[in-house]
Amino acid sequence: MTAAGVRGRIRLPPWISAKVLIGFAVAVLALWTAPLVLPLGDYTHNIIGLTFMFMAAALAWNWLGGFVGQISFGHSAMFGVGGFVAARLMLAFGLPTVLGWLAGGLVAGGYALLWGHPTLRLRGPYFSIATIGVGEATRLIATYWSDFTGGSSGLSLPLSGGPTKYQLYWYGLYLLVAAVVISYWLRRSRIGLALLAIKEDVEAAADVGVNPTRYQDFVLFLSGTMVGVCGGFYASYQAFIDPQDMFSFDRSISFILMAVIGGIGTVLGATGGAVVFVIIQEFLLANYSQLYLGLYGILLILIILFEPLGLAGLLLRLRKLTGYRPRADVGAGGPASTTADTETESVAATADRSPP
Amino acid sequence: MTALLVGEAVSRHFGGLRAVDNVDFHVDEAEILGLIGPNGAGKTTLFSVAAGSIPPTSGRVLLAGSPVSGKSAHRSVHLGVCRTHQIVRPFARLTVLDNVLVGFHYGRPANGRHRDPRGVALEILEFIGLAGDAHRLPGELTLAGRKRLEVARALATGPRVLLLDEVVAGLNPAEATRFVELIRQIRERGTSIIMIEHVMHAVMALSDRVIVLDHGRKIAEGTPAEVVNDPLVIEAYLGRDENAAGEEPGHA
Numbered sequence: 387m388t389a390a391g392v393r394g395r396i397r398l399p400p401w402i403s404a405k406v407l408i409g410f411a412v413a414v415l416a417l418w419t420a421p422l423v424l425p426l427g428d429y430t431h432n433i434i435g436l437t438f439m440f441m442a443a444a445l446a447w448n449w450l451g452g453f454v455g456q457i458s459f460g461h462s463a464m465f466g467v468g469g470f471v472a473a474r475l476m477l478a479f480g481l482p483t484v485l486g487w488l489a490g491g492l493v494a495g496g497y498a499l500l501w502g503h504p505t506l507r508l509r510g511p512y513f514s515i516a517t518i519g520v521g522e523a524t525r526l527i528a529t530y531w532s533d534f535t536g537g538s539s540g541l542s543l544p545l546s547g548g549p550t551k552y553q554l555y556w557y558g559l560y561l562l563v564a565a566v567v568i569s570y571w572l573r574r575s576r577i578g579l580a581l582l583a584i585k586e587d588v589e590a591a592a593d594v595g596v597n598p599t600r601y602q603d604f605v606l607f608l609s610g611t612m613v614g615v616c617g618g619f620y621a622s623y624q625a626f627i628d629p630q631d632m633f634s635f636d637r638s639i640s641f642i643l644m645a646v647i648g649g650i651g652t653v654l655g656a657t658g659g660a661v662v663f664v665i666i667q668e669f670l671l672a673n674y675s676q677l678y679l680g681l682y683g684i685l686l687i688l689i690i691l692f693e694p695l696g697l698a699g700l701l702l703r704l705r706k707l708t709g710y711r712p713r714a715d716v717g718a719g720g721p722a723s724t725t726a727d728t729e730t731e732s733v734a735a736t737a738d739r740s741p742p
Numbered sequence: 743m744t745a746l747l748v749g750e751a752v753s754r755h756f757g758g759l760r761a762v763d764n765v766d767f768h769v770d771e772a773e774i775l776g777l778i779g780p781n782g783a784g785k786t787t788l789f790s791v792a793a794g795s796i797p798p799t800s801g802r803v804l805l806a807g808s809p810v811s812g813k814s815a816h817r818s819v820h821l822g823v824c825r826t827h828q829i830v831r832p833f834a835r836l837t838v839l840d841n842v843l844v845g846f847h848y849g850r851p852a853n854g855r856h857r858d859p860r861g862v863a864l865e866i867l868e869f870i871g872l873a874g875d876a877h878r879l880p881g882e883l884t885l886a887g888r889k890r891l892e893v894a895r896a897l898a899t900g901p902r903v904l905l906l907d908e909v910v911a912g913l914n915p916a917e918a919t920r921f922v923e924l925i926r927q928i929r930e931r932g933t934s935i936i937m938i939e940h941v942m943h944a945v946m947a948l949s950d951r952v953i954v955l956d957h958g959r960k961i962a963e964g965t966p967a968e969v970v971n972d973p974l975v976i977e978a979y980l981g982r983d984e985n986a987a988g989e990e991p992g993h994a
Contacts, residue, residue: 576843576847576859579836579840579843579844579847580844580847580848582833582835582836582840583833583836583844583848586833586834586835586836587831587833587834589795589815589831590827590831590832590833591833591844591848592795592814592815592816593793593795593815593816593819593824593825593827593831594819594824594844594845594848594849594895594896594898594899595816595819595820595824595845595848595849595850595899596816596844596848597814597816597848598816713837713877714837714877714878714879714882715835715836715837715840715879717835718835718836720835
């Protein structure tokens with residue numbers, strides 16, 4: 387928790403430090419202007435825009451999976467609901483693109499609450515198993531509800547009237563900015579404490595006044611809405627969506643992969659995972675289609691064995707080599723442990739990361 | 743002295759097992775109530791009901807006249823009843839300070855209004871004796887330290903009634919003496935306390951009144967001195983000497 391301070395005449399909320407704000411503003415500016423100054427080809431430019439969207443979706447998955455510790459294998463359900471609702475609204479009512487995405491997102495968020503509110507009572511693997519069911523059931527419903535989704539033929543979106551694929555780069559960037567801000571807020575504000583407490587020990591959290599249902603529901607709604615908006619983006623990007631692709635189990639897995647490779651539970655690690663994911667999908671899939679699953683498998687094994695915090699963890703190690711000493715609770719982003727493991731894990735964590 | 747937390751005919755059954763059987767209890771403002779009894783007597787279960795974690799099978803618990811039982815653990819905390827755990831449950835990967843801050847931010851609303859979170863948390867850590875460990879992880883503390891953290895976190899919720907579950911057990915004599923003094927100071931600050939304890943000198947030194955549970959039932963209530971000399975209580979802990987009354991020996 388950073389202390390509240392008065393910086394000049396602008397008082398920042400306690401969860402933002404001036405350094406972070408400036409760094410963030412610089413990064414956004416750089417990304418915003420990059421296509422105007424760098425000689426990127428259209429293809430690369432568009433892929434980067436798509437990557438921004440995947441980053442936002444992965445960050446959103448991480449709110450539930452990493453911050454709260456409830457691993458969802460069914461997030462494609464919200465991705466698909468968002469995409470199809472957005473597409474339908476644009477086709478039926480000519481709704482402007484961004485409004486369509488927002489509407490799709492909110493419906494997806496509501497859908498997440500519908501299945502999630504009762505399901506979040508389950509902990510750990512039991513919740514995850516339930517989400518597999520949710521994802522698959524949604525896919526089947528969507529495939530058979532061909533009036534709404536176009537069934538196996540899918541829906542084509544009009545190519546005119548909305549932003550071009552080229553312009554979607556900046557729309558993706560805005561999505562990413564929103565996701566980053568929310569990620570930071572969810573972790574660093576007092577609500578971040580509640581989420582970490584729930585992740586560590588939900589019963590003990592309730593015993594000191596944290597309402598687990600309220601905060602889990604809130605995060606689930608937020609996560610579902612953002613992923614739904616990303617689904618809308620994807621629909622506009624491809625100008626075509628079909629249920630098999632949007633609601634697939636592979637897609638649910640992809641969110642998990644991005645977050646885990648990037649650093650599950652860290653604030654921004656998932657963005658790195660999204661980059662890895664897009665690189666593998668776009669540049670390896672075409673040439674080495676047999677290998678990409680194996681590659682994911684190897685990556686996951688390496689992460690589980692050597693660096694549970696993924697790319698973010700590697701970055702942390704590099705920084706420590708240059709003398710950076712993290713706070714004692716840097717491990718709080720990592721995978722949740724059971725209460726029985728608590729003593730050993732925290733002692734092990736401190737052996738690695740204790741302050742001087 | 744007005745009764746602050748009152749349990750009326752509280753029962754909690756688990757199937758056929760009567761873990762708590764028709765227990766009446768009360769603790770007054772700024773009073774320390776000792777809760778003792780042999781292992782398995784139902785003391786922790788009574789705490790769980792009083793703290794709202796589990797609902798009573800029958801009966802109810804009232805705080806200043808309003809029902810607090812049968813809702814939820816976090817609701818009870820907001821109303822002013824907070825419990826610690828027999829086996830400490832700190833948030834392992836949060837710092838000591840953040841552990842306390844969770845209690846402060848999510849505790850009783852009236853307690854947290856218009857106050858500086860960090861300041862209050864550090865003041866509590868100062869009071870409890872953990873100020874120097876504010877940025878450590880719970881795993882780096884000794885058992886005594888973790889027990890202090892458990893109490894500090896509960897205190898941060900601003901409870902009107904604090905339920906302490908065997909906080910002195912497992913401490914060496916020096917630590918235990920310090921803890922007894924700490925509990926006394928908590929009461930002096932105005933918080934009522936119910937304490938489950940097996941460490942008899944702590945119970946005797948601290949309690950204004952004591953109630954004794956055995957097999958889920960209350961078998962005695964009174965001052966520490968009264969209770970300790972009560973034959974029913976002695977029998978509950980030590981059993982009865984069948985030979986003393988001239989009856990046939992046969993079973994313990």
